[in-house]
Amino acid sequence: MLQLEQVSKKIEGQSIVQNVTIEITEGQCVGLIGPNGAGKSSLIKLISGLEEPSAGSIYLKGKSVNQWKTKKIAKSVAVLTQEGLAPYPISVYDAVLMGRYPHLGFFQRESQEDYDKVDHVLEITGLKDFKSQMLDTLSGGERQRVAIAKAMVQEPELLLLDEPTTFLDIGHQLNVLRLVQEWQERENLTVVMVLHDLNLAAQFCEKLILMNHGEVVKEGSSEDIIAEETLRQVYHATPEIIRHPKSNIPQILLSPQ
Numbered sequence: 110m111l112q113l114e115q116v117s118k119k120i121e122g123q124s125i126v127q128n129v130t131i132e133i134t135e136g137q138c139v140g141l142i143g144p145n146g147a148g149k150s151s152l153i154k155l156i157s158g159l160e161e162p163s164a165g166s167i168y169l170k171g172k173s174v175n176q177w178k179t180k181k182i183a184k185s186v187a188v189l190t191q192e193g194l195a196p197y198p199i200s201v202y203d204a205v206l207m208g209r210y211p212h213l214g215f216f217q218r219e220s221q222e223d224y225d226k227v228d229h230v231l232e233i234t235g236l237k238d239f240k241s242q243m244l245d246t247l248s249g250g251e252r253q254r255v256a257i258a259k260a261m262v263q264e265p266e267l268l269l270l271d272e273p274t275t276f277l278d279i280g281h282q283l284n285v286l287r288l289v290q291e292w293q294e295r296e297n298l299t300v301v302m303v304l305h306d307l308n309l310a311a312q313f314c315e316k317l318i319l320m321n322h323g324e325v326v327k328e329g330s331s332e333d334i335i336a337e338e339t340l341r342q343v344y345h346a347t348p349e350i351i352r353h354p355k356s357n358i359p360q361i362l363l364s365p366q
């Protein structure tokens with residue numbers, strides 16, 4: 110689904126992404142982790158075509174991203190940032206409907222099929238009762254759910270999430286990640302998400318890519334990555350590693366000592 114070959118990005122002479130070579134297969138959920146400034150958001154911008162690499166190639170479904178038409182990328186790739194949608198004074202319904210725009214031709218109006226898709230997505234995201242409410246009156250968690258609903262009606266093949274849970278309480282964090290997980294399983298969606306919470310990343314992602322100083326340090330399962338020595342080297346912290354009592358997945362505990 111997605112291949113990066115020796116991808117680098119330099120801004121004003123400074124390397125912010127260096128020689129990144131990764132492969133993500135269709136239907137995979139991949140967690141992009143690493144310390145502040147590691148280059149995670151920059152990599153998401155490169156994959157989404159928002160920025161161009163200084164060197165290397167990015168292939169989406171076997172075709173170089175810079176050969177894709179902008180509209181085709183807008184249809185196939187959805188990007189969600191930590192801020193979610195800007196709080197414009199438009200209704201939840203209209204905000205979600207905007208997700209259909211990449212599918213419409215010039216001056217083409219939405220069809221009944223587009224409205225039906227919006228209704229269906231509002232239902233499965235639990236937003237039906239909010240559909241007339243203005244976006245700028247919603248809480249951060251509700252707005253993030255609207256952002257997911259908008260991405261869902263877009264029907265992308267690749268979903269990129271940049272710290273989608275940052276401003277959310279634990280209930281809403283789980284809600285957002287479960288919505289994404291159910292969607293991924295239902296549609297065989299490919300997901301790449303930046304997460305700072307290593308415990309959530311280990312629980313929700315089948316593969317983790319650990320970045321530091323613009324480079325990929327290590328990639329693998331949570332078993333490979335959530336390991337004391339690996340985390341100590343990259344984060345300069347020594348977490349306690351325990352097993353989740355239900356899933357047995359490695360989790361970290363932090364303490365002052």
Ligand SMILES: Nc1ncnc2c1ncn2[C@@H]1O[C@H](COP(=O)(O)OP(=O)(O)OP(=O)(O)O)[C@@H](O)[C@H]1O
Nearest residue numbers: 120121123125143144145146147148149150151152
């Ligand atoms: N437009 C830019 N101009 C100059 N430097 C930039 C620019 N964009 C990113 N950088 C630098 O590149 C490095 C990587 O930034 P990036 O936002 O990708 O990191 P990140 O891993 O997402 O960090 P965080 O976890 O703190 O969000 C940082 O040192 C940042 O200052």
